[in-house]
Amino acid sequence: MENLLTGQEPAIKTLELRKIYKSQKNDSIEALKGLDIEVPRGSFFGLLGPNGAGKSTFINILAGLVNRTSGQAKICGYDTIKDMRLARMSIGVVPQELVLDPFFTAREALDVQAGYYGIKDSNKKTDAILEAVGLSDQADAYARSLSGGMRRRLMVAKALVHSPPVVILDEPTAGVDVELRQQLWAYLRELNESGTTIVLTTHYLEEAEALCDKIAIIYEGSLVACDKTSALLAPLDKKEIIITTEDALDVVPKELNNLDCKILSPHELLICYKSRNFNISKLLDKLSDGGINIIDITTKEADLEDAFLHLTSSAKYNMSD
Numbered sequence: 001m002e003n004l005l006t007g008q009e010p011a012i013k014t015l016e017l018r019k020i021y022k023s024q025k026n027d028s029i030e031a032l033k034g035l036d037i038e039v040p041r042g043s044f045f046g047l048l049g050p051n052g053a054g055k056s057t058f059i060n061i062l063a064g065l066v067n068r069t070s071g072q073a074k075i076c077g078y079d080t081i082k083d084m085r086l087a088r089m090s091i092g093v094v095p096q097e098l099v100l101d102p103f104f105t106a107r108e109a110l111d112v113q114a115g116y117y118g119i120k121d122s123n124k125k126t127d128a129i130l131e132a133v134g135l136s137d138q139a140d141a142y143a144r145s146l147s148g149g150m151r152r153r154l155m156v157a158k159a160l161v162h163s164p165p166v167v168i169l170d171e172p173t174a175g176v177d178v179e180l181r182q183q184l185w186a187y188l189r190e191l192n193e194s195g196t197t198i199v200l201t202t203h204y205l206e207e208a209e210a211l212c213d214k215i216a217i218i219y220e221g222s223l224v225a226c227d228k229t230s231a232l233l234a235p236l237d238k239k240e241i242i243i244t245t246e247d248a249l250d251v252v253p254k255e256l257n258n259l260d261c262k263i264l265s266p267h268e269l270l271i272c273y274k275s276r277n278f279n280i281s282k283l284l285d286k287l288s289d290g291g292i293n294i295i296d297i298t299t300k301e302a303d304l305e306d307a308f309l310h311l312t313s314s315a316k317y318n319m320s321d
Helices: 055-063 084-089 106-116 126-132 148-160 178-193 205-211 229-236 280-289 304-320
Strands: 012-022 028-039 044-048 070-075 091-094 166-170 197-201 214-219 222-228 239-245 260-265 268-273 294-301
Touching: 012 055, 028 055, 028 214, 028 222, 044 055, 044 178, 044 205, 055 070, 055 091, 055 166, 084 091, 091 148, 106 126, 106 148, 126 148, 148 166, 148 178, 166 178, 178 197, 178 205, 197 205, 205 304, 214 229, 214 304, 222 229, 222 304, 229 304, 280 294
Parallel strands: 044 197, 044 214, 091 166, 166 197
Antiparallel strands: 012 028, 012 070, 214 222, 239 268, 239 294, 260 268
């Protein structure tokens, strides 16, 4: 696999990637509408979008499970059609569905998967991978006897048997308990730090925000945003602060008349502001000078979910025009 790790080609690159599904009634659905996406080598890349946005179609084209209608799709510089074998050797996919042979043990499942890629027994890393995903104790247990979380781990392990430079995980933590989710992310961070490119699709936006250094958002087959996570959040430079006061208030204090402020309850004030031009310490000094005693302060800033809703709603509005 060393030859797959060299060169300057992006981990994934698509140009004008289109996919049209045709039905028996000669109707057509354009699942991907000229998608241009570039995933840098070594990145932890998030691919987000609502159900039906085209994420699964995109992944299946990269995995060789769906034929593209037109355009280009390359993995580490290898075209998914012209260089099919090398492209598939360059990628490991963890599908959302749990697809396992119930009559194989965890160890056997990995050995069989390694055989698909022509990996010799001397080069197999079965035990190391099982240990990495926390399945060493279940190595000889049949897949049918494993819990849902352990089956999910085995799916991740299968995607890693050929040491691919690019790993795609499609909703890997769906239905997974909190402890397993944290263990899985810790391992994926280590994998990414070692140079493996990770592409993640998830509906848990807080995960994408915490893990991904770059994020693409797809809506109805089109790319509506692709940038660093921090850059996606920058336009939503807004924060909220809730101030809990000791004394009940029936009107907004005059000290706050020039701010976007309202009373949530007799003891709570909500202030909305932009963080770049706001000084909280001066605000607190004003309230203190006005004789208002503060018991508690809570702040909230825009997150990826706000950005996601903002971008997809804007895209929906533009498409309807």
